[in-house]
Amino acid sequence: MWLIVGLIVGALVMGLFWLMKRNSFSLKWYEWLIGIVGLVLLLLTIQNYFGSLNELESKAASMFLLVLGLPALILLALSWQMVARRIKKA
């Protein structure tokens, strides 16, 4: 599983750098920080969601989606929106 996750994350990061180069924009340090924290939370969610299912703890799996997955998506979306709005304004 982690091979596939790694490939997807790698492709997304490469895509981000490609977009930054093509559209000539850069990310502020706090946008990087929020995005990286969101990504780490997302990876933790994947790890522990499937880990919990493997140990037959379905309630724990759902809780991981809630307490890690949701903040991960919020942070990633926040980071993305901050960049998008900043570029739009500029």
Add this chain to the structure above:
Amino acid sequence: MPNFHSIVSRRDFVKALGLTGAGLGTAAAATPVFQDLDDVTASPSAEWKRPWWVKNREIDDPTTEIDWDMMYRSDGRMVGQVRSVQIKYLGEEEVNRRNAVGAKFTADGLKNDTPGLKVRDQALAAGVMSMLPMAMGMIPSISFMGPATATPEARGVAKYQGTPAENSRMLRSALIFYGAAQVGYGEVTQRYKDKLFRTFDKGNAATAYQGAWPPPLTQCKQYFFEDVPVGYDTAEKMVFPANVPLYEFTFIVPMSKEMFRCSPSSALQNAANLSRYTAMAQIQPKIQAFIKSLGYQCYGYTLPMNGAVPTIASAVLTGLGEGARNIGAFNNPEFGSITGLFHLITDLPLEPTPPIDAGMWRFCHTCTKCADACPWSAIPTDHEPSWDIPKLYGQEDTTHVPGKKQFWTNSVDCWLGRVQLGTCGACMGTCTFNTGKNAIHDYVKATLSTTPVFNSFLWQADKAFGYGLRAGEDLENWWDMPQPIGGFDSTCGIQGGSY
């Protein structure tokens, strides 16, 4: 309509979400998981999930070709191990010659120190062979002195010699091979003899003997230290050599975590709980024969649940784990709360292992999950342990020995509560440390070991995430769970190795 100051359209946003979802979906597809227990039971291969490249064939049609018309019933006596059969094909002289070659090969290997046939190698095999008479019901498996086996001197070679560190590594490998999971070592000091060795063995006091107090010595032998080179036992006493350096080794036999989650009042938990004793009935004679075959002594239990030293004390002192809120329980960093502990004495020099601090005992100060789950409220809910043993039904509590700062469990209510429910292990089953292999449990253990300020949060999180005891019909789902051999992960804590 403007996109709310964003250069990314809603459509792009939904596409991005879809990409993430596809990623997660691919990851999920690559991982063999069950969404819940219904999935397990609904699967046609629920009992035995095999890789996709293993294909089923028709019944009675294995890959080895069979012609049922040619086949007839076999004769159990007509096998290559039977001497008469060997003679039929080879003649008596050739059979005798080959047997003599085998005996000489093994004996020469011992004398020549041949790798694979050295004293310790053959001692390991002798340990397993010692079980055969017991497996055939010829002799009892558990005894203070252990099974008879050939010593190195009797076989014409010197006793095994190794440094304490080498001996410790060797004994750990042998014990793990025989069925233990982890091993800790200690030296039997004078303080150990004066404070930790029991005066009397539990003997049959908790099992067959139901008579008046005190039980006769024939039911519960007395422990002594005498100036003898080798210990011995009689009908009324068990004797350790007083002036021979002695060492202890304590080992863990894990049990099924899932079955303990079926506590209280569940035969499933009882089956798991008893499994440690049947394991000990096999491990003890093997390790005794192994040590004897090296040229040393190993003094054992009289029954699988009796020992010369309280095992939680020796397990804590030899660093296998830490004490728990329930004074009768124990927590191990790798296997958690569901462990059986056993403890033997030997004159094989061993290198002591120190006690550990994994933050587990400190965590027990905060967490009262086991006490809350106890059907008889036999476990205190205080948050600070005490030196003072509280009275037990208005009388001095002689079931505990002072000198430890503990939470003092009411051991009479604990045991008779267990009896009234048929069985109970709720405290161990619900314990915050009774967890599986998911990575989060390692993060939690690392956190509480280094940052106790989070202990209360972690305890509450454990409850919120739904870990702990199963209830009602959920207990019967155990029968459909994919479980490892023996109900526990034998590779737990093992670094490397070809598993």
